[in-house]
Amino acid sequence: MWVWAKTFVNTGHRLKGRLHQTWIVPRFGFQYFIPFAQAGINNLIQDAILSADKMGVKVISLAALNKNEALNGGGTLFVNRLPDLRVRVVHGNTLTAAVILNELNPDVKEVFLTGATSKLGRVIALYLCRKGIRVMMLTYSKERFKSIQSEAPPEFQNFLVQVTKYEAAQNCKTWIVGKWIAYKEQTWAPVGCHLHQFVVPPIFELRKDCTYGKLAGMQLPDAVEGLSTCEYTMPRRCVHACHAGGILHSLEGWEHHEVGAIDVNKIDMVWEAALNHGFKPMK
Numbered sequence: 257m258w259v260w261a262k263t264f265v266n267t268g269h270r271l272k273g274r275l276h277q278t279w280i281v282p283r284f285g286f287q288y289f290i291p292f293a294q295a296g297i298n299n300l301i302q303d304a305i306l307s308a309d310k311m312g313v314k315v316i317s318l319a320a321l322n323k324n325e326a327l328n329g330g331g332t333l334f335v336n337r338l339p340d341l342r343v344r345v346v347h348g349n350t351l352t353a354a355v356i357l358n359e360l361n362p363d364v365k366e367v368f369l370t371g372a373t374s375k376l377g378r379v380i381a382l383y384l385c386r387k388g389i390r391v392m393m394l395t396y397s398k399e400r401f402k403s404i405q406s407e408a409p410p411e412f413q414n415f416l417v418q419v420t421k422y423e424a425a426q427n428c429k430t431w432i433v434g435k436w437i438a439y440k441e442q443t444w445a446p447v448g449c450h451l452h453q454f455v456v457p458p459i460f461e462l463r464k465d466c467t468y469g470k471l472a473g474m475q476l477p478d479a480v481e482g483l484s485t486c487e488y489t490m491p492r493r494c495v496h497a498c499h500a501g502g503i504l505h506s507l508e509g510w511e512h513h514e515v516g517a518i519d520v521n522k523i524d525m526v527w528e529a530a531l532n533h534g535f536k537p538m539k
Contacts (some may be wrong), residue, residue, distance in 0.1 A: 262303070266280045281297065281300050315505045323408060329516055346516055347514055351530060354526050361430070369501060377402050383484055426446060431445055436455050454471070470538065476535065501514070
């Protein structure tokens with residue numbers, strides 16, 4: 257597999273007259289974190305993008321670790337390498353952010369955020385602070401925190417607060433988890449806390465006195481045809497939010513690449529577009 261395997265088609269379905277396929281990069285998850293293997297993985301992804309471009313594919317959506325920031329900058333590597341692409345390269349995480357944000361209780365005033373300086377963590381923090389919600393951002397890097405804080409409008413910057421210990425969130429009942437945590441870290445969550453998450457694999461539900469959100473996903477529109485598989489841990493007819501984001505990009509006919517940093521100004525627009533096309537929040 258390491259030497260000869262190439263990207264291959266796994267399954268497909270139709271939606272509103274468009275064919276959607278899932279292509280498999282023949283690598284295990286741990287291989288994405290082996291430094292000498294990363295160039296080869298990026299070459300596999302790039303070959304798939306070029307094949308898609310040649311075939312006339314409109315959108316190619318980078319799933320799971322294929323859009324890892326450390327691997328290829330959330331897809332920016334390919335857009336920079338291949339400036340003449342007709343196919344749109346999409347990570348789909350704008351919709352992922354929208355799903356997480358729309359899961360929050362509308363009355364929430366404070367959240368604790370881990371993975372706070374990641375692609376998703378950054379945009380979640382920026383979105384929430386604009387709503388006047390206090391965000392405790394867990395990060396040891398003052399420089400990265402200040403960089404994100406400086407992106408917020410000046411009148412909302414004080415709603416972003418750097419914390420360096422889980423202990424700081426012992427009275428906060430809304431956690432958004434973007435970095436895997438074990439029981440030790442979860443013990444700091446107060447009784448009745450709800451833990452939203454955007455971390456893969458999902459965290460273990462170890463606290464009986466807390467509730468846990470599922471990985472961000474959406475139910476496909478009722479018009480979908482030929483769907484014959486389930487996606488990872490998702491229920492039937494549901495896909496990860498980033499996958500739904502790629503499908504939405506195609507349905508809307510958007511001409512931009514969605515790579516790199518997430519644009520906070522597009523979150524509400526993407527959410528409304530998804531609902532208008534018949535995507536539904538997972539129950």
